[in-house]
Amino acid sequence: MAIMYALKSSDNEIFEVEQKVIEQSETIKKMIEDGAATGEIPLQVSSKTLAKVLEWCKQRQHKTVENENDDNKGKRKKERDEDDDIKEWENKFSDELKADKDVLFDLLLASNYLDLPALLSFLCQLVADMVAGKMPEEIRRMFNIENDFTPEEEKAITAEHGWAFQP
Amino acid sequence: MAIDVPPEIIVDIFSKLPVKSLCRFKCLSKAWLLLISNTKFAKMHLSRTNTQKFLNYHSSSRSLYSVDYETSYQEDEVVAVKLGFPKKNKRRSRWVSIYGSCNGLILLRCQPKPYATYIYNPSINEYRQIPDEDDPGNLTITHYNCFYGFGYAQPVDDYKVVKFCTREKNTVRVFSLRNNSWKRVELEYDISKFYDTDNRGGIFLNGAIHWIFYDEGESKLVAFDLMEENFKTLPLPEGITSMCSSVGILGGCLVFIERRRWGNYLWIMKEYNVIDSWEAISMMDEDNYQFECLQALCYLKINSEIMVGLENEKLVFYNPRDETLKELASRKISYNFPYCPDVYQESLVSPNYNANSTDEGINGYSLFILHKIEELKI
Numbered sequence: 001m002a003i004m005y006a007l008k009s010s011d012n013e014i015f016e017v018e019q020k021v022i023e024q025s026e027t028i029k030k031m032i033e034d035g036a037a038t039g040e041i042p043l044q045v046s047s048k049t050l051a052k053v054l055e056w057c058k059q060r061q062h063k064t065v066e067n068e069n070d071d072n073k074g075k076r077k078k079e080r081d082e083d084d085d086i087k088e089w090e091n092k093f094s095d096e097l098k099a100d101k102d103v104l105f106d107l108l109l110a111s112n113y114l115d116l117p118a119l120l121s122f123l124c125q126l127v128a129d130m131v132a133g134k135m136p137e138e139i140r141r142m143f144n145i146e147n148d149f150t151p152e153e154e155k156a157i158t159a160e161h162g163w164a165f166q167p
Numbered sequence: 168m169a170i171d172v173p174p175e176i177i178v179d180i181f182s183k184l185p186v187k188s189l190c191r192f193k194c195l196s197k198a199w200l201l202l203i204s205n206t207k208f209a210k211m212h213l214s215r216t217n218t219q220k221f222l223n224y225h226s227s228s229r230s231l232y233s234v235d236y237e238t239s240y241q242e243d244e245v246v247a248v249k250l251g252f253p254k255k256n257k258r259r260s261r262w263v264s265i266y267g268s269c270n271g272l273i274l275l276r277c278q279p280k281p282y283a284t285y286i287y288n289p290s291i292n293e294y295r296q297i298p299d300e301d302d303p304g305n306l307t308i309t310h311y312n313c314f315y316g317f318g319y320a321q322p323v324d325d326y327k328v329v330k331f332c333t334r335e336k337n338t339v340r341v342f343s344l345r346n347n348s349w350k351r352v353e354l355e356y357d358i359s360k361f362y363d364t365d366n367r368g369g370i371f372l373n374g375a376i377h378w379i380f381y382d383e384g385e386s387k388l389v390a391f392d393l394m395e396e397n398f399k400t401l402p403l404p405e406g407i408t409s410m411c412s413s414v415g416i417l418g419g420c421l422v423f424i425e426r427r428r429w430g431n432y433l434w435i436m437k438e439y440n441v442i443d444s445w446e447a448i449s450m451m452d453e454d455n456y457q458f459e460c461l462q463a464l465c466y467l468k469i470n471s472e473i474m475v476g477l478e479n480e481k482l483v484f485y486n487p488r489d490e491t492l493k494e495l496a497s498r499k500i501s502y503n504f505p506y507c508p509d510v511y512q513e514s515l516v517s518p519n520y521n522a523n524s525t526d527e528g529i530n531g532y533s534l535f536i537l538h539k540i541e542e543l544k545i
């Protein structure tokens with residue numbers, strides 16, 4: 001029997017999850033090891049975002065289990081097919097997040113808080129691809145960055161990197 | 168939409184951005200300007216991105232071009248961008264030779280006299296002139312008997328230019344970017360008979376710079392180790408007698424192309440310095456390609472095709488699975504590529520390496536961000 005844990009979202013929704021799935025989060029793993037995880041585990045993550053976190057963790061868990069059960073025969077072909085499946089799943093996951101940027105950024109913060117390096121890295125790449133073509137003003141707004149250059153300084157530095165502003 | 172993303176996550180996101188975006192984002196604020204210009208961030212970015220382009224010198228416009236070969240291949244047309252170096256000089260035309268690249272930095276030499284050597288990063292458009300070594304005989308050096316290479320000595324965090332001439336049979340000259348100076352290294356290794364038809368720069372891999380030379384009628388794969396500052400000989404496949412291309416790098420392995428009467432063989436050293444690991448891929452040659460420049464340059468990410476060289480001013484891609492060659496010409500603009508290109512990785516690494524390696528003058532928020540980078544254990 002798999003050991004189950006109950007995770008409680010910030011808006012008080014309960015998620016029943018297998019230990020193996022949720023242990024991918026270093027934060028929760030530590031809580032379990034320290035014995036702090038009795039009963040419900042309260043998390044500062046909304047139910048909408050937590051559902052996405054668990055979707056990711058289950059997919060990753062699925063992948064690890066299958067690899068463990070593999071024998072070496074025909075592994076290459078199988079691996080290739082699996083890679084295609086994962087790619088497809090990841091593309092769908094990305095598309096959903098791109099359509100709802102609030103969830104994307106919430107998930108970014110959650111993956112940091114729950115210490116899920118693979119998810120964090122995946123999301124950082126996703127955000128990087130989204131912002132690569134943007135102008136500084138849009139980035140400042142997006143990340144709450146204060147422009148502390150004087151107008152003269154900004155003009156000079158923009159001129160120095162003028163080529164980077166061309167399409 | 169604006170939320171407070173912790174700076175370490177923004178650093179994480181930025182470390183995956185293209186160099187051009189980052190140069191634009193230098194204008195965000197003082198803290199981000201310092202971060203993006205920081206040596207440690209450049210290293211972090213280098214380890215997390217892998218965008219390769221190739222650099223080519225176009226003789227009739229006397230300009231360097233950067234070619235995005237992945238996009239070129241997909242769009243079926245050469246996508247080339249003219250670079251800001253060398254600057255136009257009306258009084259004197261200069262020719263530029265490309266002698267190797269490492270971590271986005273490229274070793275260039277302008278000719279004819281007076282010769283000038285540069286380290287150039289095309290991605291950030293920064294260059295630095297390397298002073299000429301104190302060598303009164305320098306001016307007599309001709310094209311065929313002098314060799315260059317460029318690479319990174321990781322244990323000492325230094326970039327080095329290597330130069331040697333066959334008339335100085337036991338001497339290699341090494342320039343350190345960190346010290347901004349040349350030194351002479353005397354060797355027991357005899358280089359006086361080294362000969363190379365292509366005269367391309369050496370290829371940097373595994374802390375050493377590699378060349379294939381003819382040494383008294385025999386092809387020889389040699390490596391100059393940048394830490395030991397000495398040559399060693401690496402094994403070539405047995406039975407190689409005919410013409411070899413200069414050495415290249417493909418998917419992290421040393422490669423060269425052996426020209427035979429009825430076609431070419433692409434040899435790949437799958438495991439570094441292991442003779443039994445050499446594998447050959449036959450390259451069918453029904454069209455009897457002559458190849459003005461024959462060199463395995465890169466794998467395409469999209470389908471593992473190999474860009475192999477230049478033929479009649481066209482780029483040639485080879486598909487090892489169905490053994491086909493594909494030519495890529497430029498339709499819109501009449502670029503031609505008469506000189507051998509070199510592949511480089513886009514990076515933020517500054518050629519003015521010794522100048523910006525301290526954290527001096529960084530404070531407050533910027534210092535906080537830099538500490539966050541330290542914690543990331545690059």
